[in-house]
Amino acid sequence: MLSRLQAISVKVTDPFVSLSLVQASRSLQTSSQRLAPVPPLPDHGGKVRHGLIPEELFEFLYPKTGVTGPYMLGTGLIVYLLSKELYVINHETIYAICIGTIIVYGVKKYGATVAAFIDSINEEKVAKAQAAKDSHISFLTEAIENEKKEQWRVEGRGMLFDAKRNNVAMLLETNYRERQHMVTNEVKRRLDYQIALQHLNRRLQQEHMINWVEKNVISSITPQQEKESIAKCIADLKVLAKTTQAKAAA
Amino acid sequence: MTLSLFDQFLSPVVCWIPLMAIAITLPWILFPSPTTRWLNNRSLTSQNWFLSQATSQIFLPINPPGHKWALLLSSLLIFLATMNTAGLLPYTFTPTSQLSINMGLAGALWMGVVILGMRTQPTHSLGHLLPEGAPALLTPILVIIETISLFIRPIALGVRLTANLTAGHLLIQLTSTATLAMLTIMPVTAIFTGILLFLLALLEAAVALIQAYVFVLLLSLYLQENV
Numbered sequence: 001m002l003s004r005l006q007a008i009s010v011k012v013t014d015p016f017v018s019l020s021l022v023q024a025s026r027s028l029q030t031s032s033q034r035l036a037p038v039p040p041l042p043d044h045g046g047k048v049r050h051g052l053i054p055e056e057l058f059e060f061l062y063p064k065t066g067v068t069g070p071y072m073l074g075t076g077l078i079v080y081l082l083s084k085e086l087y088v089i090n091h092e093t094i095y096a097i098c099i100g101t102i103i104v105y106g107v108k109k110y111g112a113t114v115a116a117f118i119d120s121i122n123e124e125k126v127a128k129a130q131a132a133k134d135s136h137i138s139f140l141t142e143a144i145e146n147e148k149k150e151q152w153r154v155e156g157r158g159m160l161f162d163a164k165r166n167n168v169a170m171l172l173e174t175n176y177r178e179r180q181h182m183v184t185n186e187v188k189r190r191l192d193y194q195i196a197l198q199h200l201n202r203r204l205q206q207e208h209m210i211n212w213v214e215k216n217v218i219s220s221i222t223p224q225q226e227k228e229s230i231a232k233c234i235a236d237l238k239v240l241a242k243t244t245q246a247k248a249a250a
Numbered sequence: 251m252t253l254s255l256f257d258q259f260l261s262p263v264v265c266w267i268p269l270m271a272i273a274i275t276l277p278w279i280l281f282p283s284p285t286t287r288w289l290n291n292r293s294l295t296s297q298n299w300f301l302s303q304a305t306s307q308i309f310l311p312i313n314p315p316g317h318k319w320a321l322l323l324s325s326l327l328i329f330l331a332t333m334n335t336a337g338l339l340p341y342t343f344t345p346t347s348q349l350s351i352n353m354g355l356a357g358a359l360w361m362g363v364v365i366l367g368m369r370t371q372p373t374h375s376l377g378h379l380l381p382e383g384a385p386a387l388l389t390p391i392l393v394i395i396e397t398i399s400l401f402i403r404p405i406a407l408g409v410r411l412t413a414n415l416t417a418g419h420l421l422i423q424l425t426s427t428a429t430l431a432m433l434t435i436m437p438v439t440a441i442f443t444g445i446l447l448f449l450l451a452l453l454e455a456a457v458a459l460i461q462a463y464v465f466v467l468l469l470s471l472y473l474q475e476n477v
Contacts (some may be wrong), residue, residue: 038286038287041287045291089430090425090430091342091423091427091429091430092340092342092423092426092445093430094426094429094430094433094444095422095423095426095447095451096341097339098342098426098444098447098448098451099338099339099340099451101448102448102451102452102455111463114296115292118295118296122289122290122293122295125288125289126289135326151341220303227268
């Protein structure tokens, strides 16, 4: 409203008049100059008695005239208007009574239902917004829980790595030992071969020597020696036969 | 002061100051503009609910180009309904019981719809002068009859509303005069007339809303033909 006043005052050529206009209206503004946040509306309207007369009138008259004061005032007013013929009873009065009855009856009978229906329209709006908010909150809570689970899973990752590490170490160890075995076996094979070779050499040498010695001995045996040895053998045999015979006879 | 039967139909004047402007702008005061709040009080919520329901109902059969008329027709509905129902209260003046106002509304709006139709799709608009499925022999007569019916529409619209409201108000006046007159002489008959007055008042309440709806509905139908 102030901006509108200023816009109007721009058209006024005299700057003093426009300034004084703005300043003059400032004193009429009683509420605090604040646009946001909008102050909350009261939940219920002002209290009324008999649907028409505000409760403030009854409270105003109570100290001086008590409870029946306003009713006496109303009755007195109506009687005054009627008696002085300030209000004339005519056909409209009858109609007024008629339509008044209809309106009061309608409000009394259907008032609560209509009010509940209108409140339900507003409540549906609030419920929709609340449902959206709730679903979002539940979605976020689920996301938090999932995140926590993932963090817990990450803790177990260390154990997994340890196990894998052990696995790999075992494989390496096994591989190393296998290779060591292989190396030992190969070396033993080569050494065995060398030993066998040496044995073979020895045997061959021995056999060769034996053969040579035999050959030499056999070639060195003269026929004379041969006859003598044979005669000796026969003599020995005869002796032996005699002894055995003797033993047998004894 | 004693009222004659036709005092209620006179333009309201107080000390020669005409109050017609106040009488016509009453609906504007009773229906506040939309607020910046998300949840409104009961009266505003009910007004908005009613208006949205009524507008969607009226504009359901109209194709999209006709939806430009939504603001005009919905505000017209509220205007007429408020004025009619406010006229039910005693000692009030009902502007819609005056032929001048109703003919002004009906004539202007009807002419707007017809001119719109003739300008945007003249063939289609003129085609309405011959209803479908009519035998070929009757064509000339039918065209004349349909033209007459087309030009009677604004008169019918205006006079329908005026006649309904004026007749209703007059009946109420007569019945209540009869009740008052017989109250002292023949009370029992007065009671019967009083019951008649009750029923009449109920009927008038219904008529007030129905006539406003019919006015807007017929205009929407003419719009449907022409848009």
